[in-house]
Amino acid sequence: MSDDDQIQRVERLLAVTQQLTHIGSWQWDLATNVVTWSDELFRIYGYEPRSREITFEFFLSCLVPDDRARVQGEVGAALERGEPFAYVERVVRPDGSVRVLDTVGEPTRDAAGHVTGLIGTCRDVTEERRRDEQIQLYGDIVRNMQIGIAVWEVGAPDDMKSIRLVAYNPAAERVSRRSLEGTIGKSLFEVLPYSEGGFLPGLIAEVARDGVVREGALDRGRNPEQPDRTLAVKSFPLPGGRVGIAVEDTTEKTKMVRLQAAEHRMLERLAAGAPLPEALGTLVSAVEEHLGGCRGAILQLDPEGRYVHYVAAPNVPPAFVTGIEGQPVGPTSGSSGTAMHRRAPVYTIDTETDPGWGDYRELARKNAIRACWSTPILATDGRVLGALAIYHPSARAPSPGDIAAMDRATRLAGLAIERRQLEDQLRELSAHVESIREDERATIAREIHDDLGQALTALKLDIAWLSRRLAGASSRDDVTMPEKLRAMSDMTDEVIERVRRISSELRPGVLDDLGLLAALEWQGQEFEQRTEVTCAIRSNVGDEQLGPALSTGIFRIFQEALTNVARHARAHHVDVTLERGAGELLLVVRDDGVGIAPEATRSLRSLGLLGMRERARRLGGAAVVQAAQGGGTVVEVRVPLAQATS
Numbered sequence: 230m231s232d233d234d235q236i237q238r239v240e241r242l243l244a245v246t247q248q249l250t251h252i253g254s255w256q257w258d259l260a261t262n263v264v265t266w267s268d269e270l271f272r273i274y275g276y277e278p279r280s281r282e283i284t285f286e287f288f289l290s291c292l293v294p295d296d297r298a299r300v301q302g303e304v305g306a307a308l309e310r311g312e313p314f315a316y317v318e319r320v321v322r323p324d325g326s327v328r329v330l331d332t333v334g335e336p337t338r339d340a341a342g343h344v345t346g347l348i349g350t351c352r353d354v355t356e357e358r359r360r361d362e363q364i365q366l367y368g369d370i371v372r373n374m375q376i377g378i379a380v381w382e383v384g385a386p387d388d389m390k391s392i393r394l395v396a397y398n399p400a401a402e403r404v405s406r407r408s409l410e411g412t413i414g415k416s417l418f419e420v421l422p423y424s425e426g427g428f429l430p431g432l433i434a435e436v437a438r439d440g441v442v443r444e445g446a447l448d449r450g451r452n453p454e455q456p457d458r459t460l461a462v463k464s465f466p467l468p469g470g471r472v473g474i475a476v477e478d479t480t481e482k483t484k485m486v487r488l489q490a491a492e493h494r495m496l497e498r499l500a501a502g503a504p505l506p507e508a509l510g511t512l513v514s515a516v517e518e519h520l521g522g523c524r525g526a527i528l529q530l531d532p533e534g535r536y537v538h539y540v541a542a543p544n545v546p547p548a549f550v551t552g553i554e555g556q557p558v559g560p561t562s563g564s565s566g567t568a569m570h571r572r573a574p575v576y577t578i579d580t581e582t583d584p585g586w587g588d589y590r591e592l593a594r595k596n597a598i599r600a601c602w603s604t605p606i607l608a609t610d611g612r613v614l615g616a617l618a619i620y621h622p623s624a625r626a627p628s629p630g631d632i633a634a635m636d637r638a639t640r641l642a643g644l645a646i647e648r649r650q651l652e653d654q655l656r657e658l659s660a661h662v663e664s665i666r667e668d669e670r671a672t673i674a675r676e677i678h679d680d681l682g683q684a685l686t687a688l689k690l691d692i693a694w695l696s697r698r699l700a701g702a703s704s705r706d707d708v709t710m711p712e713k714l715r716a717m718s719d720m721t722d723e724v725i726e727r728v729r730r731i732s733s734e735l736r737p738g739v740l741d742d743l744g745l746l747a748a749l750e751w752q753g754q755e756f757e758q759r760t761e762v763t764c765a766i767r768s769n770v771g772d773e774q775l776g777p778a779l780s781t782g783i784f785r786i787f788q789e790a791l792t793n794v795a796r797h798a799r800a801h802h803v804d805v806t807l808e809r810g811a812g813e814l815l816l817v818v819r820d821d822g823v824g825i826a827p828e829a830t831r832s833l834r835s836l837g838l839l840g841m842r843e844r845a846r847r848l849g850g851a852a853v854v855q856a857a858q859g860g861g862t863v864v865e866v867r868v869p870l871a872q873a874t875s
Contacts, residue, residue: 251353256337257285258346259308264288273330273353275322293319293327304347311336311344318351329355377404377476380467381417383437389430392417395471404460404476432464433472440466446479457521459483481630484519488634491515492641505649509541509642516638517544520619520631526550527606527642528565529615530558533828537566537615540646545620549596552589561585564603565616572613574604574632579624597622604635606643614646688724691717745780746770746807749787753805756791762800762820764791768807775814779868782844783807783816786852789841790818790864798822798862809870813850816866824856841866 253270257263264285268278274291281287285304289297296319307314313335320328334349371378377400384391394412402409405421412420417430424430432445447460463475491511499508513525526542536557539550558566567585568575578600580586580593586601593599600621606614617639619631627635740748746768753764787805794800800822808815829835838854841864845852850868857863 253351253353254349255334255351256346256348260345270351273328273351274320275324275326275328291320293321307334307336307347308344311338314349327355328353329358371398374398375400375477377401377474377478379474379476381433381472381474383433383470383472386434386438389425389434390416390418392430392433394420401476404478429462429474432462433474436464436466436472437470442466457484484634488515488519488637491518495641495645499645499648505646506541508645510543512638512642512645513541514543516617516619516634519634522621524620526618526620527615528553528569528618529606529646530569530613534558534613535828537562537569540615546596549592549598549620552592561587563589564601565618568603568605568616569613572605572607574602574635576627577601577603578626581624599624600626602627602631602635604639606639606646608643608647614643614650617642688717688720691720740780740784744770744774745783746773748780748784749805749807752784752788752791753803756795756803760795762794762803764803764805766805766807770807770809770814773809779814779848782848783814783866783868786841786844786864786866787816787818789837793837793862794818794820794822797825800861812870814868814870816864818864819857819861820863821861824860825854825862827856830854 251269251273253273254267255270256265258265262284264283264287266274266283271278271280289301292300300316300318303314303316313333315331315333318330318332320330322328330351331354332349332351334347336344337346337348339345377398379397379401380395382393382395384393393414393416394409396413397409409420417433418425421429428445428447432443435441436443442463442465445462445464447458447462457480459479461477461479465473465475467473491514495508495511495515498511499505509527513527517523517525524542524544526545527540528537529540530536531538536555537553539545539554542550553563553565556562556566558570560567560570561584562570563586564575564577575585577583577586580590580599580601586593593601598620600623602619602621603616605616608614617635619627619635746766749768750766753766756762757764791803794803798820800820802821804817804819806815806817806819830838841852841854845866845868848868850866852864852866854862854864
């Protein structure tokens with residue numbers, strides 16, 4: 230074979246090798262500025278081999294615009310240093326596609342050692358880069374996903390001890406709640422001792438045996454230190470006889486589902502009319518299960534807001550309940566009493582050292598209570614209803630999850646207690662209204678029987694007397710007849726007046742005929758005559774006619790306010806203001822009596838106050854009853870002015 234034939238053979242072999250490896254070669258002659266590309270390099274750049282003349286400027290124009298300055302700098306540095314070089318370039322083919330090339334090269338020199346150009350190769354690494362990026366993406370996903378992933382090699386599906394750990398992600402350590410460093414290559418039972426005898430080894434072996442994806446769940450942890458753990462597990466086949474395990478810690482999610490189910494049961498029992506302790510006991514038991522290792526209780530304030538009473542404490546020692554029952558709230562009243570006093574959570578980490586437990590330290594010690602967390606239960610109007618208490622046998626602080634669960638239970642307990650109180654209020658208010666109606670009926674019956682009945686009987690006797698006299702009239706009767714008729718006329722006037730009085734007590738006609746202000750003035754005069762307490766009324770309303778609903782509501786509130794003054798205030802004078810202001814109607818009733826106690830304004834048993842507030846609420850406004858500065862009591866009622874015209 231001639232030298233030319235051998236050279237051609239080598240060139241063909243080189244061309245085939247370049248085509249198979251996607252490597253193209255090039256050479257740049259500085260003297261002529263001619264760039265020579267191999268056939269494969271033409272194909273890499275998207276051109277037919279030897280289809281055009283190549284220059285350095287053309288080469289630069291083929292690059293992605295963002296790469297041109299950088300590549301030109303790399304080439305210039307290589308010429309200046311005269312050393313080998315390497316860089317990555319991106320080229321844009323005529324069809325618009327982009328390819329990524331790894332370029333390496335070195336300078337060419339003449340006999341004197343001067344740099345005459347550059348020679349190098351370009352390898353198309355586009356697909357390789359894409360594969361690497363995809364692999365990197367998958368790796369990042371596995372590393373950052375919150376589900377634990379572990380890969381196990383199964384030597385023999387029938388030999389559980391042949392299952393060995395191959396790889397794991399960071400989440401696998403969080404799920405296993407232990408460090409897995411140094412466990413690669415160890416057996417399943419060495420890595421997870423509590424898995425022996427559980428479902429996990431069998432799950433891995435079955436997938437290794439038949440290659441079918443399987444799922445399982447752990448409802449209760451086998452580790453005695455973590456008995457409340459729940460896990461969701463999926464096992465799937467991998468190449469090379471390996472098995473992947475995906476594990477999600479569902480403990481908190483399962484706890485929340487159980488807590489929500491208990492909340493629904495509590496609400497259902499409450500709606501069905503179950504006693505409040507029974508309904509709240511369901512909630513307390515659910516909180517105990519959710520938090521684990523604790524005992525819970527719900528305490529309630531008495532109507533006066535001074536003392537605590539246990540409503541639900543299914544697992545708290547009876548001796549401890551007895552010791553706390555009926556104790557006053559205050560700044561050093563344990564955790565629950567202090568929380569209700571402060572209207573803020575109190576988390577006692579150690580009852581042995583907390584100053585608020587001074588009076589109850591021995592009681593807590595005897596009943597194995599070392600930590601107590603309490604959150605106040607508030608009504609929608611801000612009143613303190615009670616507290617949720619969580620007792621622990623060891624000193625510890627609540628976690629953010631513990632606090633969140635307690636807050637949730639506290640809000641639900643508040644709704645339950647407030648709803649039951651409202652139901653009790655409605656029943657008591659209904660009974661109160663019925664009692665008032667019966668009293669009114671009895672009063673009317675007495676008035677009719679004692680006054681109208683007697684007057685009508687007297688009239689009947691006089692009519693009978695007239696009938697007898699008219700039947701046997703004589704001259705003497707002519708004198709007595711007019712006197713009898715005058716007496717009958719006077720009696721009739723008295724009957725009419727009594728009918729008017731009874732009617733006015735039921736609903737004063739002046740309210741319909743002359744308006745609200747006249748009705749208030751009439752009621753004030755009646756109040757003065759009945760109680761000898763002076764009553765002064767000021768108003769800018771005048772004779773203006775307001776809507777019937779508004780007039781009746783304000784009048785009844787005024788009547789109730791005067792009734793409270795007569796019964797409780799021991800007052801000498803009452804000032805009344807009725808004003809029409811900007812967008813509202815204002816009624817103020819102020820007395821100079823002994824004043825109302827703050828707890829009485831909040832008491833659920835003050836049905837008269839409840840009635841006033843309810844009437845104001847139905848008018849779209851509000852009624853506030855409180856002790857006045859300087860003594861006495863003030864009732865302030867505000868209703869929207871729109872109500873006055875309806």
